Amino acid sequence: MSHVSVHGLWKEYPGQVVLERVDLDIPSGEFCALVGPSGCGKTTFLRMLLGQERPTRGGILLDGRPLVAEPGPDRGVVFQRYSVFPHLTVLENVILGREFAGSRFLGRLFGARRRAAEEEAKGILAAVGLGDHLRKYPAELSGGMQQRLAIAQALILKPKILLLDEPFGALDAGTKAQMYELLLRLWSERKMTVFMVTHDLKEGFTLATRVLAFDKVRVDPTDPGAYGARITYDLLLTGKTAVRERLAATAGSSRETENRLETPVATH
Numbered sequence: 234m235s236h237v238s239v240h241g242l243w244k245e246y247p248g249q250v251v252l253e254r255v256d257l258d259i260p261s262g263e264f265c266a267l268v269g270p271s272g273c274g275k276t277t278f279l280r281m282l283l284g285q286e287r288p289t290r291g292g293i294l295l296d297g298r299p300l301v302a303e304p305g306p307d308r309g310v311v312f313q314r315y316s317v318f319p320h321l322t323v324l325e326n327v328i329l330g331r332e333f334a335g336s337r338f339l340g341r342l343f344g345a346r347r348r349a350a351e352e353e354a355k356g357i358l359a360a361v362g363l364g365d366h367l368r369k370y371p372a373e374l375s376g377g378m379q380q381r382l383a384i385a386q387a388l389i390l391k392p393k394i395l396l397l398d399e400p401f402g403a404l405d406a407g408t409k410a411q412m413y414e415l416l417l418r419l420w421s422e423r424k425m426t427v428f429m430v431t432h433d434l435k436e437g438f439t440l441a442t443r444v445l446a447f448d449k450v451r452v453d454p455t456d457p458g459a460y461g462a463r464i465t466y467d468l469l470l471t472g473k474t475a476v477r478e479r480l481a482a483t484a485g486s487s488r489e490t491e492n493r494l495e496t497p498v499a500t501h
């Protein structure tokens with residue numbers, strides 16, 4: 234379960250309204266693309282879902298309960314720029330996510346718990362196509378591989394909600410196509426609710442079951458911060474194509490894709 238309900242949400246910074254009166258009801262398992270002009274508040278909205286920012290008015294409910302005002306294991310996040318640690322190997326980067334959550338006070342895991350975390354991390358890395366690169370450091374990976382590592386890092390806590398901020402913005406077209414297939418597969422297997430900010434409308438319509446367009450409906454030319462953005466279009470695409478069809482459309486057979494995922498491809 235990961236039903237997200239947003240009611241009467243406003244976000245204001247001193248001298249600037251960023252978002253005004255946002256109402257939204259997102260059932261569990263929806264894949265939402267957040268689109269809109271630069272600066273209209275998409276990332277701010279994502280940060281509120283993550284718990285990094287608080288609404289100034291209104292609120293967000295997760296499965297009927299107020300969202301905890303700090304990032305938690307129920308929410309994973311992937312940013313455009315790789316958030317991986319350069320001094321840790323691929324495997325260590327993913328285990329670290331589990332250590333932060335599993336041993337908040339001690340930090341490190343030991344013994345059986347460490348071995349269990351390692352096995353889990355290896356499974357997730359295999360799922361994102363990095364199974365043969367466990368001992369490498371991020372600098373030895375292509376842009377696409379680093380972004381897959383960031384996704385694995387987010388997935389180790391089995392989030393119910395995956396938040397993606399322009400996750401593929403820095404990747405070339407071929408790598409993007411691989412990432413689309415990977416993301417759709419993980420989304421359908423893990424039944425997560427996804428919120429993805431993208432500047433690429435085609436990407437939004439390719440991946441999402443629902444496209445949310447943010448924009449200002451009121452503008453004061455003498456005071457650009459006077460009004461905030463709202464959701465101006467809320468397009469449900471669920472009936473368009475089944476997940477399987479969309480998977481097939483984005484890439485060839487899964488075996489071929491696995492092979493390609495294992496191959497370092499062009500960096501961004």
Ligand SMILES: Nc1ncnc2c1ncn2[C@@H]1O[C@H](COP(=O)(O)OP(=O)(O)OP(=O)(O)O)[C@@H](O)[C@H]1O
Nearest residue numbers: 246247249251269270271272273274275276277278
């Ligand atoms: N911590 C902050 N303090 C003050 N203003 C902020 C803060 N964070 C964001 N803003 C402002 O809020 C507005 C929305 O920013 P946000 O990053 O959410 O937009 P966006 O739609 O994601 O933009 P882009 O598509 O360019 O990434 C911007 O005008 C930004 O300057």
